[in-house]
Amino acid sequence: MSYAVIYDGNCNLCANFVSILEKCDRGCLFGYIPMQDVQTLQQFKVTSEDCEMGMILINREDPTQRWQGSDAAEEIVRLLPVGSPLISAYRALAPLKKVGDAAYVQIRDHRYQLFGKRDRTYHTAYPIGCAVKTEE
Template structure:
């Protein structure tokens, strides 16, 4: 993991860089992560492709966000649950949704993922972080 996070100190959230919904999720996390614990990378980037491959996902698969945290990979609904678990305040209470069957959570996640471009749109290119946020993007 030397190329991406040599000290394994920060969870890395991989997202579809052209998906408006995915970019909104990234912005949601950034705004609620005052300690800047999360790092971000588009799935389309070299780091995104490298980690996707390590997670066992085909390189062209862009239908799930991926979280790499402390040597473990999370996909689909588990990503959102792991992220809110680490956010301060009441957001961490949403982790309680983990009691729902994973099959139900993932079926809902996959339904939204299949329709995300139609419902939320798509950018022509990956988002470019502001200079202030650039250090959080790999």
Template sequence: MPDIPDIETDLIVFDGECVLCSGFFQFMLRHDRGQRFSFATAQSPLGQLLYSRLNLPTDEYETNLVIIDGKVHQRLDAFAAAMRVLPGAWPVLSLCRFLPELVKNPLYRAIAGNRYALFGRYKTCLVPDPALRSRFASDGF
């Protein structure tokens, strides 16, 4: 496991310019009623550090990161991990983690590789308002 900084809360790191990724963030914000997760954009200093330490590109974000209890999840497993801890019926979506790697990874890469063409891209990274800012991990961790 790569050396990643200690994060005190569970964390979701997402591409703040990607409409699909930002939609995932908005979904999690709405359904994470217990406020279990903090958030960071991949473009933030914390996001850049995590991607770098995980040997992931720091200019094209091929995956969101979901960190739960110190364990880093990537690609479709990140989505599954996030769904697994939500209340209500959402955990059923975490069953996608049982798809064979032969199916799961190409499916994820096909969507992730075309996400800007399919869903769009914001010209600037998300800037949270003061109320939302409290849910974002600080760059000092």
């Protein structure tokens, strides 16, 4: 697992996205941390304020490489086997990217109203826990 995906484990949309991603990736590239796992987030120097800005993707081999919000979603898709050409085309169309970024913000800020809130935090089959690579 080269990347850590930090997601809202109480959001139905987020949990369903991660569930689909799990089935596609099977833990090869991505491990997952729900935003509710404060202890693990601290290992990555991610605060609850950071989480308020949306999904986060962290390169575990170089933790200074981070993407957030719509950029994180784009990078996740880009890393998938057939995702790179799709994301390159999407990013090349500036108006489309601008609309996508704005839509992400609206969905992020209203996700519970739009998609519902789970009774329990969704935990994946490919979690990242105490085995975090640290810089020496």
